[in-house]
Amino acid sequence: MLQEHTPFILFANCIPVRGARRSTICDLQRGLVHPIPNGLHEVVTAGRGRTLAELRAIYGPGSAEVLEEYFTFLLANDLGFWCADPSAYPDLDLSWDHPGRVSNAIVDVGTESDHDFGSLVRQLDALGCRALQLRVFAPWPLGRLDAALGHTLGSRLRTIEVIFPWSAEWTAQEMSDLVFKHQRVSSMLVHSAPEGRTQEFRPGDTPVHYTPQVVDHHSHCGQVHVGYFAVTLGAFTEARGANSCLNRKLSVDAHGEIRNCPSMPRSFGNAATVPLAAALEADGFREHWGVSKDQVATCRDCEFRYVCTDCRAWLRDPADARSKPARCSYDPYTATWGADPVPAAVVQLAASAPAERVARREPAVACVG
Ligand code: SF4
Ligand code: SF4
Structure with a gap:
């Protein structure tokens, strides 16, 4: 269910990647790639931790339907959650190494x-x-x-x-x-x-x-x-x-x-x-x-x-x-x-x-x- 005044964040294992024409959210836990519009990429990156009401105010009155569609998609695919305190959920550490000279x-x-x-x-x-x-x-x-x-x-x-x-x-x-x-x-x-x-x-x-x-x-x-x-x-x-x-x-x-x-x-x-x-x-x-x-x-x-x-x-x-x-x-x-x-x-x-x-x-x- 959509919530008006609670911030929304992606799960840490769901990483947005921007492309030229469209973007993806890579769900590294389930092994899934979700193509998304670049507009949704912006909402989950620049708009991370904002509420639906705040995003509507930023994007203007004509954005309501698209934003509803975006959040319905995110929830339906279990990519994020409503979260009162986004700062309590830091990003995943994306550094990589292998304990050997050859993997x-x-x-x-x-x-x-x-x-x-x-x-x-x-x-x-x-x-x-x-x-x-x-x-x-x-x-x-x-x-x-x-x-x-x-x-x-x-x-x-x-x-x-x-x-x-x-x-x-x-x-x-x-x-x-x-x-x-x-x-x-x-x-x-x-x-x-x-x-x-x-x-x-x-x-x-x-x-x-x-x-x-x-x-x-x-x-x-x-x-x-x-x-x-x-x-x-x-x-x-x-x-x-x-x-x-x-x-x-x-x-x-x-x-x-x-x-x-x-x-x-x-x-x-x-x-x-x-x-x-x-x-x-x-x-x-x-x-x-x-x-x-x-x-x-x-x-x-x-x-x-x-x-x-x-x-x-x-x-x-x-x-x-x-x-x-x-x-x-x-x-x-x-x-x-x-x-x-x-x-x-x-x-x-x-x-x-x-x-x-x-x-x-x-x-x-x-x-x-
Ligand atoms: S699918 Fe892979 S090889 Fe093809 S353009 Fe994208 S990154 Fe490059
Ligand atoms: S192993 Fe060599 S030929 Fe095969 S995908 Fe990698 S670089 Fe290309």
């Missing part, structure tokens, strides 16, 4: 790969890595995947995403046993499958998703789409001051080359001879870590900029290191997506960055964008 890693596997998984996992562990994405592009026996994952059993990794090619040589039961054995696998995607489907095994086990899409190269990565937004406190706060994909990321490509991400041009040595910690310290390795969306053309005006995963490997203008990701069709100046932003069955490789992003099994976002 997430990608390891690619192709026909030519000869990775020492035991060594890689031990080194990532020592660097404080919490999330791993293993992307297998070429046919691989299930036993080799099991052996690779076996090295993670005693590690401090919290989440592991696996992208793996379909094969007629293993059965559903063998896949079920693998998922059961490796409970830290939070996402299992089987590509090049005869059909798209989802296989559920025991209650609580990670479901296995199958897609007919062929994922045989690192260049499949970098798609930007509303379904891939990461709406968590960790992802949001990191994106405010650092790159939402590349920050604290370390990758080993299919040839063993150590890069920030497998699609970035520069190698910092081969993992067969160069310790990951040494590559991390090399000049240039962290070049893109601090590039936040606020520094990227177009993205800086986008209302999704703190929940969207960036890409610095595939750029709209390759000559400009601060240009918008090439694989985003969203236009924040018209608030519209391109006709076909992402193929229906697209596979998102790697854009997952911090542990929170890797941890999500399904898109944790409801957005009418």
Whole structure:
């Protein structure tokens, strides 16, 4: 119910973000993004803690209907509350840090790969890595995947995403046993499958998703789409001051080359001879870590900029290191997506960055964008 003379404030976990054409309120507790008009953004920021009667007086007699609509929306979506003493509810601390030199890693596997998984996992562990994405592009026996994952059993990794090619040589039961054995696998995607489907095994086990899409190269990565937004406190706060994909990321490509991400041009040595910690310290390795969306053309005006995963490997203008990701069709100046932003069955490789992003099994976002 609307109240005339009691101030209104947003819940601390509901953060307004202004965009060029419209804004959002990011509900970091429920993992929801609510697009809102810029007028409502102004009401909940500049007008924070004001009463409805005060706001009517500020915006004039013609504002009554719109203000009523705004507050009805805020209450219906449980985004804030009437509060006699707003000063008793300080803003959330939006600083971000990670207790390790690396937070997430990608390891690619192709026909030519000869990775020492035991060594890689031990080194990532020592660097404080919490999330791993293993992307297998070429046919691989299930036993080799099991052996690779076996090295993670005693590690401090919290989440592991696996992208793996379909094969007629293993059965559903063998896949079920693998998922059961490796409970830290939070996402299992089987590509090049005869059909798209989802296989559920025991209650609580990670479901296995199958897609007919062929994922045989690192260049499949970098798609930007509303379904891939990461709406968590960790992802949001990191994106405010650092790159939402590349920050604290370390990758080993299919040839063993150590890069920030497998699609970035520069190698910092081969993992067969160069310790990951040494590559991390090399000049240039962290070049893109601090590039936040606020520094990227177009993205800086986008209302999704703190929940969207960036890409610095595939750029709209390759000559400009601060240009918008090439694989985003969203236009924040018209608030519209391109006709076909992402193929229906697209596979998102790697854009997952911090542990929170890797941890999500399904898109944790409801957005009418
Ligand atoms: S989304 Fe991230 S990991 Fe993927 S290509 Fe772009 S920068 Fe690399
Ligand atoms: S314009 Fe930038 S911030 Fe907005 S959705 Fe596209 S890539 Fe993300």
